[in-house]
Amino acid sequence: MRNKVKRYAMLFDLRKCIGCNACAVACKSENNVPLGVWRSWVKKVEKGHYPHSKEFFLPIVCNNCENPICVTVCPVGASIKRSDGIIYIDPHRCIGCRYCMAACPYGVRYINPKLNIAEKCYWCHHRVDAGLKPACVLACPTGAIMFGDLNDPESDISKTMAKNAVQVIKPEMGTKPHTFYIDLDIDTVEAKQMEEE
Amino acid sequence: MSKIGISRRRFIKTGLGCVAAAATSIGTAQIPAADKKTMGVSRTSLKSLYAIPTTCEQCPAGCGIIAYLDGERLVQILGNPSHPNNQGGICTKGLAGINLVNDPERLLYPMKRIGPRGSDSWTRITWDEVYFTLGTRIKEMIRDGRISELVVDKGQNDSLLDRFITAIGSIHIINRPALKNLTRDTAFTAMIKSPLLFEDVGRSRTILNFGANPYSNHDQFIGIARRLVRARIEKGARLITFDVRMSETAAKSDSWHPIKARTDGIVALAMAKVIVEKELADKNFLDHNTNCPISKIKHHLSPYTPELAERESGVKAVDIERLAIEFATRKPSVAIIGGGVSDHENGLQNIRCIALLNWLVGNLEKEGGLFFPRFPLNHQGKPSLLSDSRLELSHAVKGAMELQEIDTQIDTYFAYLSNPAYNDPDCESSARFLKDEKSVPFLVVMDTHLTETAMMADMVLPAATYLEGWSISSAPSLDKVPILNLRQPVVSILSTAKVLRFPTFDSGKLLEPTFQPLGESREIGNLCLELARRIGGSVLASLPFENTQDYVTKITSSIPGLKKQGGFKTLKRQGFWTDKTLKKGYYLNSGKKSTSNMTQKVKIYSDTLKHNGHPPLPEYQPVASHKEMNSNEFIFTTFKSNLTARGASNSKWAREILHENRLWVNKKKADRLGIKNGDKVRVISPVGTLITRVLTTSRIHPRSVAMAEGLGHTAIGNVAKARRFKSKDQDTNLIWWSKEGNGVNPNKIIERRIDPISGGQALKDTKVLIEKI
Amino acid sequence: MDTQVIYNIIHQEAFGLNIAIYFYLTGLSAGSFILSTLAFGFGMKQYKPLGKVGVVLATMLLIIAPFFLLIHIGMPYRAWNLFVYLNFASPITWGTFLLVLYPINCLIYGYFMFKGNMRLTRIFGFIGIPLAISVHGYTGFILAFGKARALWNTALMPILFLVSAIVSGIALMILVCIIKDRFFSKEKKIDLTLIFNLGKLLAWMIIFDLFLVGSDLIVLSISHSDAQAVAHLLLLGKFSPLFLIVENLLGKIVPFILLVVPKFRRLTTIVVASILVVIGIFFMRYVVVVGGEFIPLI
Numbered sequence A: 001m002r003n004k005v006k007r008y009a010m011l012f013d014l015r016k017c018i019g020c021n022a023c024a025v026a027c028k029s030e031n032n033v034p035l036g037v038w039r040s041w042v043k044k045v046e047k048g049h050y051p052h053s054k055e056f057f058l059p060i061v062c063n064n065c066e067n068p069i070c071v072t073v074c075p076v077g078a079s080i081k082r083s084d085g086i087i088y089i090d091p092h093r094c095i096g097c098r099y100c101m102a103a104c105p106y107g108v109r110y111i112n113p114k115l116n117i118a119e120k121c122y123w124c125h126h127r128v129d130a131g132l133k134p135a136c137v138l139a140c141p142t143g144a145i146m147f148g149d150l151n152d153p154e155s156d157i158s159k160t161m162a163k164n165a166v167q168v169i170k171p172e173m174g175t176k177p178h179t180f181y182i183d184l185d186i187d188t189v190e191a192k193q194m195e196e197e
Numbered sequence B: 001m002s003k004i005g006i007s008r009r010r011f012i013k014t015g016l017g018c019v020a021a022a023a024t025s026i027g028t029a030q031i032p033a034a035d036k037k038t039m040g041v042s043r044t045s046l047k048s049l050y051a052i053p054t055t056c057e058q059c060p061a062g063c064g065i066i067a068y069l070d071g072e073r074l075v076q077i078l079g080n081p082s083h084p085n086n087q088g089g090i091c092t093k094g095l096a097g098i099n100l101v102n103d104p105e106r107l108l109y110p111m112k113r114i115g116p117r118g119s120d121s122w123t124r125i126t127w128d129e130v131y132f133t134l135g136t137r138i139k140e141m142i143r144d145g146r147i148s149e150l151v152v153d154k155g156q157n158d159s160l161l162d163r164f165i166t167a168i169g170s171i172h173i174i175n176r177p178a179l180k181n182l183t184r185d186t187a188f189t190a191m192i193k194s195p196l197l198f199e200d201v202g203r204s205r206t207i208l209n210f211g212a213n214p215y216s217n218h219d220q221f222i223g224i225a226r227r228l229v230r231a232r233i234e235k236g237a238r239l240i241t242f243d244v245r246m247s248e249t250a251a252k253s254d255s256w257h258p259i260k261a262r263t264d265g266i267v268a269l270a271m272a273k274v275i276v277e278k279e280l281a282d283k284n285f286l287d288h289n290t291n292c293p294i295s296k297i298k299h300h301l302s303p304y305t306p307e308l309a310e311r312e313s314g315v316k317a318v319d320i321e322r323l324a325i326e327f328a329t330r331k332p333s334v335a336i337i338g339g340g341v342s343d344h345e346n347g348l349q350n351i352r353c354i355a356l357l358n359w360l361v362g363n364l365e366k367e368g369g370l371f372f373p374r375f376p377l378n379h380q381g382k383p384s385l386l387s388d389s390r391l392e393l394s395h396a397v398k399g400a401m402e403l404q405e406i407d408t409q410i411d412t413y414f415a416y417l418s419n420p421a422y423n424d425p426d427c428e429s430s431a432r433f434l435k436d437e438k439s440v441p442f443l444v445v446m447d448t449h450l451t452e453t454a455m456m457a458d459m460v461l462p463a464a465t466y467l468e469g470w471s472i473s474s475a476p477s478l479d480k481v482p483i484l485n486l487r488q489p490v491v492s493i494l495s496t497a498k499v500l501r502f503p504t505f506d507s508g509k510l511l512e513p514t515f516q517p518l519g520e521s522r523e524i525g526n527l528c529l530e531l532a533r534r535i536g537g538s539v540l541a542s543l544p545f546e547n548t549q550d551y552v553t554k555i556t557s558s559i560p561g562l563k564k565q566g567g568f569k570t571l572k573r574q575g576f577w578t579d580k581t582l583k584k585g586y587y588l589n590s591g592k593k594s595t596s597n598m599t600q601k602v603k604i605y606s607d608t609l610k611h612n613g614h615p616p617l618p619e620y621q622p623v624a625s626h627k628e629m630n631s632n633e634f635i636f637t638t639f640k641s642n643l644t645a646r647g648a649s650n651s652k653w654a655r656e657i658l659h660e661n662r663l664w665v666n667k668k669k670a671d672r673l674g675i676k677n678g679d680k681v682r683v684i685s686p687v688g689t690l691i692t693r694v695l696t697t698s699r700i701h702p703r704s705v706a707m708a709e710g711l712g713h714t715a716i717g718n719v720a721k722a723r724r725f726k727s728k729d730q731d732t733n734l735i736w737w738s739k740e741g742n743g744v745n746p747n748k749i750i751e752r753r754i755d756p757i758s759g760g761q762a763l764k765d766t767k768v769l770i771e772k773i
Numbered sequence C: 001m002d003t004q005v006i007y008n009i010i011h012q013e014a015f016g017l018n019i020a021i022y023f024y025l026t027g028l029s030a031g032s033f034i035l036s037t038l039a040f041g042f043g044m045k046q047y048k049p050l051g052k053v054g055v056v057l058a059t060m061l062l063i064i065a066p067f068f069l070l071i072h073i074g075m076p077y078r079a080w081n082l083f084v085y086l087n088f089a090s091p092i093t094w095g096t097f098l099l100v101l102y103p104i105n106c107l108i109y110g111y112f113m114f115k116g117n118m119r120l121t122r123i124f125g126f127i128g129i130p131l132a133i134s135v136h137g138y139t140g141f142i143l144a145f146g147k148a149r150a151l152w153n154t155a156l157m158p159i160l161f162l163v164s165a166i167v168s169g170i171a172l173m174i175l176v177c178i179i180k181d182r183f184f185s186k187e188k189k190i191d192l193t194l195i196f197n198l199g200k201l202l203a204w205m206i207i208f209d210l211f212l213v214g215s216d217l218i219v220l221s222i223s224h225s226d227a228q229a230v231a232h233l234l235l236l237g238k239f240s241p242l243f244l245i246v247e248n249l250l251g252k253i254v255p256f257i258l259l260v261v262p263k264f265r266r267l268t269t270i271v272v273a274s275i276l277v278v279i280g281i282f283f284m285r286y287v288v289v290v291g292g293e294f295i296p297l298i
């Protein structure tokens, strides 16, 4: 049965990801994201010992969570969850208190240094509302990113998710992320930047 | 979700609707339905964007792109979903192309030097003065019969420039795009009379990758990366990569085999031996399509045991044997060859060794194998109209330093989008040579930026970017269908109001004249045409075009296939054209014995090589100096990151992600040398020294060290130099990586070595010494 | 598995120093207020002289504190949004009310105290106590809602913040009383019994505080991996000098010894101990806020 209400989701097929950063740069140009902050980026992690080593790529965007703690904590209700699951920030209401940044378990929010308000990936809702795919989905050279309606069983993303094992980052946070991954490596998620000597 | 969406009316209104609609009729099977109706929408005003399809020229792949304009401003570039090669995908530097156009540090006016060379003091001049100066000089050189004193150093091919060069009869040409590929081109021309073959990786089941990194850079970058990924994930193909370091491709391969630098040849030969001895070779192909019977090959291969290969290369004998069997039995299979193989002194022979693997499985012109390029034909049935550098093998000069070595008399040195003072191996010597007024009396540089080379010029000319001009080229035919790419200007000086009044692409005609390069920058083609007019005579006669657009229009009208399908108008609406009659693509060798359409035979045995005193059969040539290396000696390799490329040096988005090129050193090896991650080291080669930080990693062979090229600029712009500055773009004041620096230029320490057979550059052969500071 | 991050972005700091200062000042304010009510609310006569000092301090500190919030937020001109758009799920919205009600109550309470109306002072003192507790408790909730930051995300956070608020409040009060008596009172004579009583109180509160910090640490060090990483950061990592030496040794243990060993019972030692505590608690705020953010989330 097709549900009239949409529930959007994003799916990264990490088997197809070549770590090229095109998604990150497409986002910069689509959303005019200033230098120094990112709505989307690709974490790269090395594992193992020579010659049994490997590099892993993990593109990260906002999870547009079902239980978004960022929305819970926003004191002025500037972080808003739409009925289709997209969480966006009302740029006229946000006071730039950074509480959402402190509370989000995924570090995907930032304060725009030009506008002094919080921003994050909102799945390009301006494009989605016009019937388009988010910019990063279109740009990805290998088609590793999928975007669509989970309430529509006929959508590509529903079909792909039904047939593949999917994971989310930090499920234990109880935020119910809606950015899914195929072939997610837990060590890559947990690896932390080393301190420079 | 793909079905619901925008109304028909809105769809048409956006202009690209027309493109997409037109594309449907051409339709290649691979285009996913959902991607067809692409358009843009302004994030702030929610208005539809004005979309123009064109071609990316930041690398040889020539992807189809769509430029989106918000009013008159170019705001975004995305892939063209209808383009058969990249199918809507696009790489990072393609996306960052708008940084190149909108760069506040672009060179926008012609200037001439007023201080001493290299002093960076300039005065603005008019284009008329440029035409006069250059025109007079060239006229005089022609008149005095010393046109050989004109050196043209072209970093990018342009067919009008090529015509101009031919018309004036200059002979000293440095063709940068061809230089690097010279070894490969020579090797293939000797074997199959074509400088290149395409790899049908999208349909292969086993792919051996020797020294190519198509997930980060390649001649057909996105087109091939996309096909490889699909083949691997959706069709279960296996990808096996041999590389001295773990490239992005190696990271996403089924296995990575770290190989000692420049020993690929022996690994391939050992595999070949296994295939032949286990009688897995395609006898039929070898007998009918090559000049070398299997018995001869078998005899030749007998010394190359997997054990010997293991000792030489470090690749395990068991792996060699297993992979050889897999390659010969899990078909279709193909072995691909990258710069890692060709950029060595034994490059040509290494290429021949790997090519032999392909001949052994007989994959030439078969599904999932190798195939010849297909070009759109003109009415004489010749592809040559679209002069393609890849087909051109007349490389007169192999770099600036060769001019000095052969004591060339120079009057004028004209560099177009070429930056030898930075990019040449041993670039400091090149820079010294160019700076010397006795050797190079008059240096003219045409570029988008004040490059290292331009800093020493007597005259600098602002070049239009690839987004500001017209050209036509044949894109790689990755599905065996000839493709014609149109590049048209997308930088507009229209008022917003005017564009909004005519938002459909169809009325593009009305708007055409107002597309114009920024400032006073000019297309090289238009410069050549103007010079031809000033020189007159036969030069003018062979360049009878008004401007680049006129040239492109005339050329396309000579292609009968295109004419039938709507001609130039179609081309402009789609941004490219594929020959419908040849839509399906075909293999010359369909696999059945009798139906082979291939006329020529593969020359596994080369008489030419024999004549010139080289081994005629594929052979491994070790290099003595690399055998005996001390523990702190390494082979220095550079690689092309997907974030560095021509035109991306001063891109804020690319440089924000990659601004440091640390030296990769094997972790265990570094431990032994007492070098820790982040330590500073001195890297010493016979031609120079550089200081850099180290990245200790488990992803590189212990005998190699590696570094991304394309960083460490000392000119071009503040972004390239990692300096924060104020400009009309607020972002430049947010450059945050000044402390981390802008990397180092590896070319300072790379020796000028060549493969003696082909003359191609051996950029990856320098032996270096590492000292901890 | 052995891993090494090859590329990741730098994340902005969410809270940082300004918020640490804000928490510190509200803590001092709440502590002072609670002390002030000891005499007037609970009739503990020996603390009567604290009443007026306490309320003045509490009010002043709480008027200064929000300025650090205004510096912190990106859009200070929009601070009024906090009153227009309410989200009762957000501790900051709770704070909006508290930051208005609490100073007003302080003013009224102080007014009646200075007027000498004991009944109303008592009533507003009682109203003020939950407010004061909430004002500081809510800042604990702000941090506790940071669900991915192991150092913050504990139910102990509000109570820990309260106890440390009282600790710092007492220490500040000691210092202020001494200064007041010494320089501004008619007699220019320090009320030593009061000071020693406060010192005793301070010592017990320090013990309680140490107990809470210790409990927190013990649980952190056996909890999930991020928590263990934080424990490591505090005990052996970059924040260990601040945490172990400045906050706990100099800020709590040394003052405790100075306060409880009878040999040291002198005015100067109490002054020294109080100064140490006041500084120590500041670093406690700093370590919690900045240290809590130190380990990247991803």
Ligand SMILES: Nc1nc2c(c(=O)[nH]1)N[C@H]1C(S)=C(S)[C@@H](COP(=O)(O)OP(=O)(O)OC[C@H]3O[C@@H](n4cnc5c(=O)[nH]c(N)nc54)[C@H](O)[C@@H]3O)O[C@H]1N2
Pocket (backbone or CB within 6 Å): B059, B060, B093, B177, B180, B181, B210, B211, B212, B213, B216, B217, B218, B219, B221, B242, B243, B244, B245, B247, B259, B260, B261, B262, B263, B264, B338, B339, B340, B341, B637, B638, B639, B640, B641, B642, B643, B644, B645, B646, B706, B764
């Ligand atoms: N992003 C990007 N793409 C580009 C370009 C660009 O500047 N940027 N430039 C374009 C141009 S002009 C060219 S010529 C092509 C060049 O394309 P290539 O020449 O293929 O690229 P490279 O990065 O030089 O080398 C490819 C790989 O060879 C490996 N290698 C080095 N030595 C050896 C060896 O001995 N054996 C093996 N097996 N591997 C080895 C390196 O580690 C590297 O991963 O790329 C084109 N594409």
Ligand SMILES: Nc1nc2c(c(=O)[nH]1)N[C@H]1C(S)=C(S)[C@@H](COP(=O)(O)OP(=O)(O)OC[C@H]3O[C@@H](n4cnc5c(=O)[nH]c(N)nc54)[C@H](O)[C@@H]3O)O[C@H]1N2
Pocket (backbone or CB within 6 Å): B057, B058, B154, B155, B156, B176, B177, B180, B417, B418, B419, B420, B423, B424, B425, B447, B448, B449, B451, B463, B464, B465, B466, B467, B638, B639, B640, B645, B646, B647, B648, B709, B746, B747, B750, B763
């Ligand atoms: N260490 C090392 N050195 C190398 C290589 C290597 O792999 N390693 N590779 C070698 C190879 S393969 C090559 S091809 C050469 C490349 O050498 P060059 O051809 O000298 O290359 P680039 O610096 O890539 O580009 C030259 C100029 O073109 C301008 N430009 C770029 N894009 C555009 C455009 O679209 N329009 C216009 N109008 N201008 C543009 C840029 O401003 C840039 O200054 O470098 C060689 N040098």
Ligand code: SF4
Pocket (backbone or CB within 6 Å): A062, A063, A064, A065, A067, A068, A069, A070, A071, A087, A103, A104, A105, A106, A107, A108, A109, A120, A175
């Ligand atoms: S990922 Fe973070 S910012 Fe995005 S919805 Fe979830 S909690 Fe909010």
Ligand code: SF4
Pocket (backbone or CB within 6 Å): A073, A074, A075, A076, A077, A078, A079, A089, A093, A094, A095, A096, A097, A098, A099, A100, A101, A117, A118
């Ligand atoms: S920064 Fe803006 S969106 Fe985030 S919590 Fe504060 S007001 Fe809400």
Ligand code: SF4
Pocket (backbone or CB within 6 Å): A026, A027, A028, A030, A031, A039, A040, A061, A120, A121, A122, A123, A124, A134, A135, A136, A137
């Ligand atoms: S969906 Fe849009 S906002 Fe989100 S990462 Fe992709 S491009 Fe950026």
Ligand code: SF4
Pocket (backbone or CB within 6 Å): A012, A016, A017, A018, A019, A020, A021, A022, A023, A024, A042, A057, A059, A139, A140, A141, A142, A143, A144, A145
């Ligand atoms: S664009 Fe696609 S392939 Fe490239 S990093 Fe992003 S998800 Fe991976």
Ligand code: SF4
Pocket (backbone or CB within 6 Å): B056, B057, B058, B059, B060, B061, B062, B063, B086, B090, B091, B092, B093, B094, B095, B220, B221, B222
């Ligand atoms: S692969 Fe080359 S042609 Fe294609 S978008 Fe990237 S730079 Fe442009």
Ligand SMILES: [Mo]
Pocket (backbone or CB within 6 Å): B176, B177, B180, B181
């Ligand atoms: Mo090249």
